[in-house]
Amino acid sequence: MLSQGRAPDFDVIVIGAGFAGVYLLHRLRTDGYRVRVIEAGSNVGGVWYWNTYPGARCDVESLQYSYSFDENIDREWQWSERYATQPEIQSYIEFVAERFDLKRDILFNTRVESAAFDSAQNLWTLQTGNDQSDDSQSVTARWVVMATGALSSSKMPEIDGKDDFAGTTFHTGHWPREGVDLAGKTVAVIGTGSSGIQAIPEIAKQAAKLLVFQRTPHFSVPAQNGPIPQEWREQWDRDRQALRTEILSTRSGVLYDYGQTSALSVSDDERQREYEERWAKGGTNFLYAYNDILRDEDANSTAADFVRQKIREIVKDPVTADRLTPIGYPIGAKRICVDTDFYATFNRPNVTLVSVLETPIERINETGIKTSDRQYDVDVLIFATGYDALTGSLTRIDIRGSDGRSLKEAWSAGPYTNLGLMTANFPNMFIVTGPGSPSVLSNMVVSIEHDANWIGDTLNHLRQIGATRIEATEASQQAWMDHVRELAEATLYYKGNSWYLGANVPGKPRVFMPYLGGVDVYQAKCAEVARNGYPGFIID
Numbered sequence: 302m303l304s305q306g307r308a309p310d311f312d313v314i315v316i317g318a319g320f321a322g323v324y325l326l327h328r329l330r331t332d333g334y335r336v337r338v339i340e341a342g343s344n345v346g347g348v349w350y351w352n353t354y355p356g357a358r359c360d361v362e363s364l365q366y367s368y369s370f371d372e373n374i375d376r377e378w379q380w381s382e383r384y385a386t387q388p389e390i391q392s393y394i395e396f397v398a399e400r401f402d403l404k405r406d407i408l409f410n411t412r413v414e415s416a417a418f419d420s421a422q423n424l425w426t427l428q429t430g431n432d433q434s435d436d437s438q439s440v441t442a443r444w445v446v447m448a449t450g451a452l453s454s455s456k457m458p459e460i461d462g463k464d465d466f467a468g469t470t471f472h473t474g475h476w477p478r479e480g481v482d483l484a485g486k487t488v489a490v491i492g493t494g495s496s497g498i499q500a501i502p503e504i505a506k507q508a509a510k511l512l513v514f515q516r517t518p519h520f521s522v523p524a525q526n527g528p529i530p531q532e533w534r535e536q537w538d539r540d541r542q543a544l545r546t547e548i549l550s551t552r553s554g555v556l557y558d559y560g561q562t563s564a565l566s567v568s569d570d571e572r573q574r575e576y577e578e579r580w581a582k583g584g585t586n587f588l589y590a591y592n593d594i595l596r597d598e599d600a601n602s603t604a605a606d607f608v609r610q611k612i613r614e615i616v617k618d619p620v621t622a623d624r625l626t627p628i629g630y631p632i633g634a635k636r637i638c639v640d641t642d643f644y645a646t647f648n649r650p651n652v653t654l655v656s657v658l659e660t661p662i663e664r665i666n667e668t669g670i671k672t673s674d675r676q677y678d679v680d681v682l683i684f685a686t687g688y689d690a691l692t693g694s695l696t697r698i699d700i701r702g703s704d705g706r707s708l709k710e711a712w713s714a715g716p717y718t719n720l721g722l723m724t725a726n727f728p729n730m731f732i733v734t735g736p737g738s739p740s741v742l743s744n745m746v747v748s749i750e751h752d753a754n755w756i757g758d759t760l761n762h763l764r765q766i767g768a769t770r771i772e773a774t775e776a777s778q779q780a781w782m783d784h785v786r787e788l789a790e791a792t793l794y795y796k797g798n799s800w801y802l803g804a805n806v807p808g809k810p811r812v813f814m815p816y817l818g819g820v821d822v823y824q825a826k827c828a829e830v831a832r833n834g835y836p837g838f839i840i841d
């Protein structure tokens with residue numbers, strides 16, 4: 302039923318102007334909605350706006366990590382490298398925002414602090430603030446879309462004395478936009494996940510001395526980055542439509558070479574050849590060599606051992622090589638990293654690896670880092686310590702649903718969503734690439750476009766039938782998250798202490814958050830739900 306209350310300021314408020322917010326604005330505005338995007342940064346870009354650390358680049362190939370919704374974008378934009386740098390991706394998102402005249406509907410430098418649902422009127426009231434003043438503004442909308450990103454809530458480590466350090470500190474996810482001059486400095490990096498592994502080789506080239514504090518060694522494969530070969534460009538130009546369609550029929554939303562057999566069904570020689578070829582080609586395609594690498598421990602060991610051997614071949618000092626070698630968890634269970642010269646960087650005379658497992662950090666103090674065996678004095682301290690993934694950017698906003706409870710409270714035992722897109726008792730609030738969707742285990746741009754289109758189609762359906770309210774049922778989200786868990790239990794993902802499981806945030810429930818059924822299957826399920834009149838959702 303149409304509620305008779307006051308008209309909201311906007312039909313839709315989208316929170317975040319990254320890849321998701323930018324496309325949502327275009328799509329929903331084209332469909333005739335009054336849309337406002339609210340963005341904390343001073344420009345579009347989302348994680349690509351904030352992550353300006355040296356070496357930041359995407360580990361999905363640029364031709365595929367790009368919008369598909371308008372083929373003119375592909376015609377007008379030329380990617381220069383196989384894996385695009387952060388500045389190039391940032392320019393691309395800005396190009397798209399300009400191309401579709403989107404910035405006029407984006408409120409920059411503004412942070413959403415709270416959002417509350419008014420059940421009597423079926424609308425959301427958001428309070429916003431900004432870093433420049435204490436002013437808080439109130440704005441209302443019928444629908445809210447959380448385009449807040451899965452890896453945008455940065456996380457500092459639980460180390461005593463962080464505030465005592467007198468030098469300069471940065472988190473990779475909030476790197477100063479004006480850059481940092483590291484020449485002549487002694488620099489410490491804590492963390493060797495994807496961000497650390499990308500930043501370390503670049504920092505090593507700039508700093509006088511680099512100390513890398515590593516807790517868990519991560520598995521990394523080489524990007525083998527370079528200019529995009531001309532024949533790839535020509536193929537993309539020629540077959541773009543077919544390739545985009547093929548992307549949607551894959552598990553990951555990426556055109557990998559998906560091996561169809563077990564790693565254990567081939568001879569040692571054949572397997573070695575296969576891994577060598579994939580290593581030489583570069584990228585996460587390595588993990589798809591066989592269909593059971595993430596399902597069977599013995600199959601997994603063949604891939605893990607291959608990478609371990611490579612580390613020993615590349616790193617000259619055997620003790621450092623040993624410390625860099627991941628053991629005790631399956632390759633892929635923590636997100637695999639993609640690097641350019643990460644392991645070789647430890648052959649440089651100005652780089653030292655400190656194993657925090659052997660000599661734990663006791664505290665940070667005024668001049669640097671004190672481990673169990675010595676003091677390391679440094680000028681600059683860099684935290685490459687990751688994110689409160691998938692839920693952090695949602696629960697840090699005080700979101701109150703129809704029963705007045707906060708989202709943080711509602712998700713205290715782990716996130717619950719139907720299809721990753723909506724959560725019970727938070728009507729009219731959609732989530733893009735949320736927990737319970739393929740999200741971080743897929744090509745994010747592919748999943749973002751899908752979710753935005755599903756949301757747009759749903760709003761059109763509601764408009765058509767005169768409805769002003771939609772929400773997920775408790776039963777549907779319980780069933781969906783059980784399904785998400787069962788899929789993960791059939792794999793090796795529970796055997797790594799990863800952010801997929803919330804393991805990097807003390808007290809966070811150990812719940813595997815992304816959907817593992819595949820982009821192809823997921824998108825078919827979402828389409829089926831819409832086609833069948835939205836079972837699992839209450840529409841009013």
Ligand code: N01
Nearest residue numbers: 359360458459492493494495496497516517636685686687
């Ligand atoms: O974060 P992480 P990230 N003492 O959580 C360590 C995406 N991304 O920013 O593993 C010492 O992976 C922690 O150690 P441990 C991508 O999806 C993509 O690097 O918990 N160390 C770990 O080494 C990626 O997976 C791209 O034992 C501490 C590191 O900090 C995700 O973002 C680029 C510590 C955190 O690694 C997150 O990557 C960048 C402590 N107290 C990011 N606390 C590309 O597209 C934490 N650590 C390429």
